[in-house]
Amino acid sequence: MRALTFAQRNRKEILRDPMTLLFGMILPLLMLWLFSMMAENMPFDLFTLRKLAPAIIVFSFSFITLFTGMLIGRDKSSSFLMRIFSSPMTAIDYLIGYALPLLPVAFIQMAACYGTALLLGMPITYDAIPAFGVLVIISLLYIAFGLFFGTFFTDRQVGAMFAIFVNITTWLSGTWFELDMIGGIFETVAYLLPFAHAVDASRAVFAGDYRAVLTPLVWVIAYTAVIFGTAVWGFRKRMRG
Amino acid sequence: MEIAIKELTKTFKDRVAVDHLSLTIGQGEFFALLGENGAGKTTTIKLLSCLMEPTSGDAIMLGDSISENPQAVKKKLNISPQETAVARNLSVKENLEFIARIYGSDKKEAEQKAEQLMDKFDLKDWAKSKGRTLSGGLERRLSIAMAMISEPEIIFLDEPTVGLDVRARLDLWQILLDLKGQITIILTTHYLEEVEALADRIGIMHKGRLRALGTLDELRKQTGQAKLQDVFLQLTAEEGTG
Numbered sequence: 001m002r003a004l005t006f007a008q009r010n011r012k013e014i015l016r017d018p019m020t021l022l023f024g025m026i027l028p029l030l031m032l033w034l035f036s037m038m039a040e041n042m043p044f045d046l047f048t049l050r051k052l053a054p055a056i057i058v059f060s061f062s063f064i065t066l067f068t069g070m071l072i073g074r075d076k077s078s079s080f081l082m083r084i085f086s087s088p089m090t091a092i093d094y095l096i097g098y099a100l101p102l103l104p105v106a107f108i109q110m111a112a113c114y115g116t117a118l119l120l121g122m123p124i125t126y127d128a129i130p131a132f133g134v135l136v137i138i139s140l141l142y143i144a145f146g147l148f149f150g151t152f153f154t155d156r157q158v159g160a161m162f163a164i165f166v167n168i169t170t171w172l173s174g175t176w177f178e179l180d181m182i183g184g185i186f187e188t189v190a191y192l193l194p195f196a197h198a199v200d201a202s203r204a205v206f207a208g209d210y211r212a213v214l215t216p217l218v219w220v221i222a223y224t225a226v227i228f229g230t231a232v233w234g235f236r237k238r239m240r241g
Numbered sequence: 242m243e244i245a246i247k248e249l250t251k252t253f254k255d256r257v258a259v260d261h262l263s264l265t266i267g268q269g270e271f272f273a274l275l276g277e278n279g280a281g282k283t284t285t286i287k288l289l290s291c292l293m294e295p296t297s298g299d300a301i302m303l304g305d306s307i308s309e310n311p312q313a314v315k316k317k318l319n320i321s322p323q324e325t326a327v328a329r330n331l332s333v334k335e336n337l338e339f340i341a342r343i344y345g346s347d348k349k350e351a352e353q354k355a356e357q358l359m360d361k362f363d364l365k366d367w368a369k370s371k372g373r374t375l376s377g378g379l380e381r382r383l384s385i386a387m388a389m390i391s392e393p394e395i396i397f398l399d400e401p402t403v404g405l406d407v408r409a410r411l412d413l414w415q416i417l418l419d420l421k422g423q424i425t426i427i428l429t430t431h432y433l434e435e436v437e438a439l440a441d442r443i444g445i446m447h448k449g450r451l452r453a454l455g456t457l458d459e460l461r462k463q464t465g466q467a468k469l470q471d472v473f474l475q476l477t478a479e480e481g482t483g
């Protein structure tokens with residue numbers, strides 16, 4: 001109950017800061033449109049909508065990391081967190097309260113990207129239904145990263161971390177180029193991180209290739225659990241000063 | 242039932258912020274904690290409100306230990322931090338309701354309490370204004386109202402009157418005087434006239450240690466000074482009695 005009250009506050013806090021929200025919404029749509037136009041002149045199929053759209057949706061989730069991280073970071077620097085730390089809420093209440101309002105944001109991002117992709121000419125398939133389910137799971141990974149950054153860094157540091165994070169998530173995810181085109185250590189590292197797996201899972205489920213979804217999704221879920229666990233641990237520690 | 246602080250100590254790296262602090266504050270007492278900048282007042286408040294774990298020592302807050310049962314302690318207290326801490330994108334009313342609800346009020350009760358406190362703190366005209374648009378003094382008033390809305394048994398006010406206009410300050414004094422005897426109030430401030438007007442007892446900290454403890458009259462007698470300001474300066478002087 002406390003977690004829900006807190007989630008409500010966080011939802012208002014995020015939705016009433018429309019600039020960040022618009023930025024996180026419009027930029028991915030713009031990318032989708034630009035790259036899909038480039039696809040016609042490209043010799044490979046990476047930027048065709050059926051490969052591009054699932055990857056851009058995952059890309060848009062990196063803004064969720066930013067929103068979550070900034071919100072927690074700001075609560076820390078304004079000592080708002082100190083005030084509510086003296087209330088009877090528990091660490092889990094906090095983290096659920098921070099995470100929950102981001103799920104509808106993720107859903108809106110998915111719907112907006114998918115809707116735009118349809119307008120640009122991507123064919124409608126029933127695979128979109130399970131795809132949305134898989135994407136919700138993937139969004140949890142990015143929410144967990146936000147909790148992690150917000151817990152361990154200040155709001156200013158979160159801004160800087162995000163610049164690095166967004167680069168890592170896109171360069172090492174195979175969104176802009178095929179990872180096996182480069183191969184070697186680069187590809188190995190990319191597949192040790194969860195972002196390429198997230199994009200693979202998203203592409204596979206949109207393509208209806210359900211057997212190819214499982215392995216990358218396990219990677220994503222495992223990373224989510226570890227990052228979330230670390231955030232809870234760090235948060236507990238912070239609560240005790 | 243009282244607040245019994247026993248050898249409470251907090252060390253940051255090599256700096257001792259609170260140094261073997263021992264004292265007892267009675268239930269319903271209005272206690273003023275004084276000291277120069279960096280004396281350890283805020284750290285003491287953070288320890289007592291379970292925002293930090295002590296390096297050593299303990300405090301029993303109306304029957305519950307801060308180190309053994311912080312969750313029970315937290316239910317009894319609320320705090321108005323030194324930096325006003327309000328939610329930026331919530332309105333005055335929403336801020337108040339939010340705090341009421343995380344302390345367990347239902348929606349209707351939270352609304353009623355928010356109305357009452359906006360009345361008490363003259364915040365009605367700003368009920369719908371967002372936290373980030375408030376002036377410093379209004380934010381301060383809201384911050385104190387948020388500390389009171391949970392009807393705590395113990396309230397910590399860390400420099401609550403910084404930035405308040407004359408009327409708001411006197412109004413707050415009146416609110417605090419009305420609460421006197423009902424709840425335990427622990428106040429820090431650098432305004433000594435506030436202490437004279439409100440406090441039952443005064444503790445003076447210096448470099449983490451308790452230098453003096455007593456009523457205003459007792460401290461006057463102890464130092465031979467008439468004005469609290471002189472009492473304070475004498476007790477916090479470097480070569481003062483330890």
Ligand SMILES: Nc1ncnc2c1ncn2[C@@H]1O[C@H](COP(=O)(O)OP(=O)(O)OP(=O)(O)O)[C@@H](O)[C@H]1O
Pocket residue numbers: 253256257258276277278279280281282283284285323
């Ligand atoms: N988180 C922290 N890390 C390291 N040192 C700290 C921390 N918090 C406080 N201190 C140090 O502990 C000492 C006591 O600080 P505290 O904030 O309790 O002082 P104060 O009496 O509230 O002062 P003021 O009147 O300026 O508010 C200071 O020397 C301060 O620098």
Ligand SMILES: [Mg+2]
Pocket residue numbers: 282283284323399
């Ligand atoms: Mg202080």
